[in-house]
Amino acid sequence: MRALTCTAFAEPEALTVQTLPDPTPGPGQVVLDVRAAGVNYPDALMVMGQYQVKPPLPFTPGAEAAGVIAAVGEGVQGLQVGQRVVAFTGTGAFAERLLAPAHAVMPLPDGLDFDVAAGLPLAYGTSMHALSDRAGLKAGETLLVLGAAGGVGLAAVTIGKALGARVIAAASSEEKLAITREHGADETLNYAAEDLRARLKELTGGQGPDVIFDPVGGELAEPAFRSIGWGGRYLVVGFAGGEIPRLPLNLPLLKGASLVGVFWGEFARRDPRGNARNLRQLAAWVESGTVRPLVSERYPLERTPEALRALLERRVTGKVVVTP
Ligand SMILES: NC(=O)c1ccc[n+]([C@@H]2O[C@H](COP(=O)([O-])OP(=O)(O)OC[C@H]3O[C@@H](n4cnc5c(N)ncnc54)[C@H](OP(=O)(O)O)[C@@H]3O)[C@@H](O)[C@H]2O)c1
Known part of the structure; x- marks a missing residue:
């Protein structure tokens, strides 16, 4: 699979797209075919080494993604191959495939687009x-x-x-x-x-x-x-x-x-049920039109650094997404 890779903490322009082995799910994990990944300010801080979390190098940035489940690991319940979902993993989402713990994955209502859903969790x-x-x-x-x-x-x-x-x-x-x-x-x-x-x-x-x-x-x-x-x-x-x-x-x-x-992030880790309740309410508001998220731009994977730069330069409105 193609994945954006951070090999040293540096400006977003130093990120490169590399070909990595497809992930396989271990027990309690699923793999998503990523259709859209949300771009957030913390992603830009993380690749520059300025975020409170510093992942070990090399890593693939991207905190959240919406897509279709491509593989399910042992012991996972309630999630199936082919299901439309959204996931929050903190890293890994700017790639064609994303490995996620099942507890970080939520099924998507049919009416929710991948682009919109990808920007919801964070x-x-x-x-x-x-x-x-x-x-x-x-x-x-x-x-x-x-x-x-x-x-x-x-x-x-x-x-x-x-x-x-x-x-x-x-x-x-x-x-x-x-x-x-x-x-x-x-x-x-x-x-x-x-x-x-x-x-x-x-x-x-x-x-x-x-x-x-x-x-x-x-x-x-x-x-x-x-x-x-x-x-x-x-x-x-x-x-x-x-x-x-x-x-x-x-x-x-x-x-x-x-x-x-x-x-x-810490709230979601300590109170996953409270977070899931909030996300269900948000999904329902989006479906009913009460909340209308703005997805202002879509970038292909290799142009992710441009999306991060736009955030750093205050040029983004609403959400931008990467569509691998
Ligand atoms: N606490 C949490 O759990 C949590 C979760 C997510 C994000 N965050 C933080 O929330 C902040 C916003 O994140 P975001 O993803 O919403 O970013 P964003 O889309 O880039 O929005 C940030 C806004 O800040 C304003 N701003 C003022 N000075 C800026 C500067 N020098 N550079 C960039 N923006 C500037 C801009 O509005 P104007 O041009 O109108 O001033 C911009 O629209 C970040 O600091 C992020 O780390 C915190």
Whole structure:
């Protein structure tokens, strides 16, 4: 099979497509014929050696894929050859075939495209876990999403709407904000052009948002936290802006607010049932049209480095997928 291979931690352009032996499933494992693999910011960090997980070299990046089961190992129950599934494995997905433990594989409803399904576990799983399990977002509350046109950001906009919140989408350009409006954002804020605090005051009648979803960090975090409402929950999701911000701890005190960490991968490992419940809910929302994931671009395997570069250069909206 052809597989993208990382032989040294370096820029995405150093990745090469190599021919590797087809994987065979051991006990409790399945092999997927990959039809689409989701591309995520952590993939780019991982190949550069900047992610919290550093796989032993060489390895094939790609955290998640949708496809058809090609082989089933001993002792696997409930999964058969030919079945359409989605899998989250952390690595290995940018390849024609993916070896996955059966517990990391979920059957796909018939109405779900491979392209859409491939981008669900990480981005949508993270945003669902963040808003629902970690923030306890309630209908009628106001949600501010930073980096709102990106992978987890656009997922948070649509999931926030599905949970009944009023959603303020914040991003760095009018083009990106237009996409968030197409996906249900009630209000928008351009943080490259407007004063974040003044605009939030205006949009919330001085009350501040109840929940803030932050996958960007950097310079945005402190003014955003200073704007949060009484009893607010600030979701620490990621640092795509580069800098890990430092917050004065008097800020949560003054607002009776919480700083809430989100680590979807560890949640999925510790609570696979909770994660499966979230993914089933997401699949049902996608099938009913309540959540409409945006797949903005599809790349063939050998052009995966271009997809990773686009993420690093802030050029991606919604999800991009690799179609081996
Ligand atoms: N905690 C978890 O469990 C978890 C799970 C998945 C992802 N994450 C993290 O969440 C973050 C976003 O991931 P993603 O896959 O959604 O990425 P993405 O699609 O690239 O979105 C990131 C957004 O951040 C904004 N941004 C600001 N400065 C940036 C910069 N210097 N470079 C790139 N983007 C920048 C961009 O929006 P604007 O241009 O509008 O500012 C962009 O749309 C990453 O840090 C990732 O590691 C965390």
